[in-house]
Amino acid sequence: MKGPLYKALRTTANKNPVHFHMPGHKNRTHNMPWLQDAAVIDTTETYGSDNLLHPEEAIRDSLDAIAAIFGAKRSLFSLNGSTGSIYMAQHMALQPGETLLVQRDSHKSVYNGAILNRIQLDYVYPAYDKTRHIVQDIQPEAIRDKLQANPSIKAVMVVYPNYFGITSDLARIAEVCHAHGALLIVDEAHGSHMHFSDRLPPSALSCGADIVVQSTHKTMPSLTQTSLLHIGERVDEAALSRAGALFQTTSPSYLFMTSIENAVLYMDSEKGRAQLDALLDQVQAFRRQVSALPDYEILCAEDMQNGLDLTRLLFRHKNCSGAKLKDILYYEHNIALEMADLYYALALGSVNNTQEDFSALVEALARVGEACRHCPAQIRTPADLIPATIDLPMYEAYYQEKETIPLATAAGRVAGQQLIPYPPGVPVVLPGERITEPLIQKLTDLQEQGIDIVGMIGPERACVEVLR
Numbered sequence: 001m002k003g004p005l006y007k008a009l010r011t012t013a014n015k016n017p018v019h020f021h022m023p024g025h026k027n028r029t030h031n032m033p034w035l036q037d038a039a040v041i042d043t044t045e046t047y048g049s050d051n052l053l054h055p056e057e058a059i060r061d062s063l064d065a066i067a068a069i070f071g072a073k074r075s076l077f078s079l080n081g082s083t084g085s086i087y088m089a090q091h092m093a094l095q096p097g098e099t100l101l102v103q104r105d106s107h108k109s110v111y112n113g114a115i116l117n118r119i120q121l122d123y124v125y126p127a128y129d130k131t132r133h134i135v136q137d138i139q140p141e142a143i144r145d146k147l148q149a150n151p152s153i154k155a156v157m158v159v160y161p162n163y164f165g166i167t168s169d170l171a172r173i174a175e176v177c178h179a180h181g182a183l184l185i186v187d188e189a190h191g192s193h194m195h196f197s198d199r200l201p202p203s204a205l206s207c208g209a210d211i212v213v214q215s216t217h218k219t220m221p222s223l224t225q226t227s228l229l230h231i232g233e234r235v236d237e238a239a240l241s242r243a244g245a246l247f248q249t250t251s252p253s254y255l256f257m258t259s260i261e262n263a264v265l266y267m268d269s270e271k272g273r274a275q276l277d278a279l280l281d282q283v284q285a286f287r288r289q290v291s292a293l294p295d296y297e298i299l300c301a302e303d304m305q306n307g308l309d310l311t312r313l314l315f316r317h318k319n320c321s322g323a324k325l326k327d328i329l330y331y332e333h334n335i336a337l338e339m340a341d342l343y344y345a346l347a348l349g350s351v352n353n354t355q356e357d358f359s360a361l362v363e364a365l366a367r368v369g370e371a372c373r374h375c376p377a378q379i380r381t382p383a384d385l386i387p388a389t390i391d392l393p394m395y396e397a398y399y400q401e402k403e404t405i406p407l408a409t410a411a412g413r414v415a416g417q418q419l420i421p422y423p424p425g426v427p428v429v430l431p432g433e434r435i436t437e438p439l440i441q442k443l444t445d446l447q448e449q450g451i452d453i454v455g456m457i458g459p460e461r462a463c464v465e466v467l468r
Helices: 004-014 033-041 058-070 081-093 108-116 140-149 170-179 192-196 237-247 254-268 270-291 322-333 355-372 437-448
Strands: 018-020 074-078 099-103 120-124 153-159 183-187 211-214 227-231 296-298 312-317 335-337 345-348 402-406 420-422 452-454 463-467
Touching (some): 018 355, 033 254, 058 074, 058 227, 058 254, 081 153, 081 211, 081 227, 081 237, 099 108, 108 120, 120 153, 140 170, 192 270, 227 237, 254 270, 270 296, 312 322, 322 335, 322 345, 335 355
Parallel strands (some): 018 335, 099 120, 099 153, 183 211
Antiparallel strands (some): 296 312, 312 345, 402 463, 420 452
């Protein structure tokens, strides 16, 4: 029997595209030899298999080895992706009603976690480069100012690196947080591989982070939905155990746990580190080649104040939107990228990409660039974030009675749900925040330029939910 999902996945796989998107294994089984045993090791808590929620044998030994590799006090297999890790991280760091300072361009799971854990949020905003039209790093001074202005903040949560690979001065941010008695949670979902090379930005744990979330499936050869949660010396081990027991499934996947273990051990091996080094040589050559193409611009480490994850390749063509570039590469050149917005397209490299992958992408970009060379330049909506006005905590707004009205008439009303331009997937409005005229104009402009707004409803996707 072959159902519709299997058929769709098999149809896509049969096209054999070049993969520059998640997962990090790039749909290739090399570096995952354990897969040949998948059927026989897919088990449950029985003789010899241990128990994730109370590990005493093989799982405990595996987690101890992983913690030692990353330099954590303790680590935990997280089997609901980094979404689940974020929920647990917040639960460990804060009590209901306490305040978390959040980097405003965080993933939506950060905000969903605030609802589940009933915590209040304050925001710190990243810098915005108006010339490159890109959200950049978080300044330690901005966090310091927030902590001094609001002593009720118990923890700070930042993204490192961000989706585009940009990193902040995390060591300095950790110093600021600890000087003010706040824990530092780092969403390192996109950076689990950085620990394994001195040519990449330093890992969050090495910078002094207290709780670290990693998506092994994003940048390492591991199955989708696999994640790790690490704690440092300032966090109680018992708190990690309690959070795991509360948020994790009681039927954990042994395939997922094996996948994480294998990926970490491979990356820490001589072969894995050599392959990562080879990847960094490949992306360095790729940057040189794309920089030499007419009308292209690619983000380089020299452009950044605090560093860049070089395995992320963010590029744009002056006459072509990132979204259009991404579609052309897939439908005409069989190359699948990770993400694109109005300005940029993003390719993710991993140790499972090959030199042939990068050569194919360079050749395709050259052809696309020549075709777009004489296209008129487009006017695009800036990618900056409009500061939010919080009327009430999200966890209160989420449960209040709501009504649906046209976005055009929503100025002054309080949002009842998240409104998320996709791509890139960062909420511009959250439950409990006031909708303003600038926000309405931004959302309208984005829709007119072909960006889908998750949370907009109705036949024309022109309505929003607001609090009554």
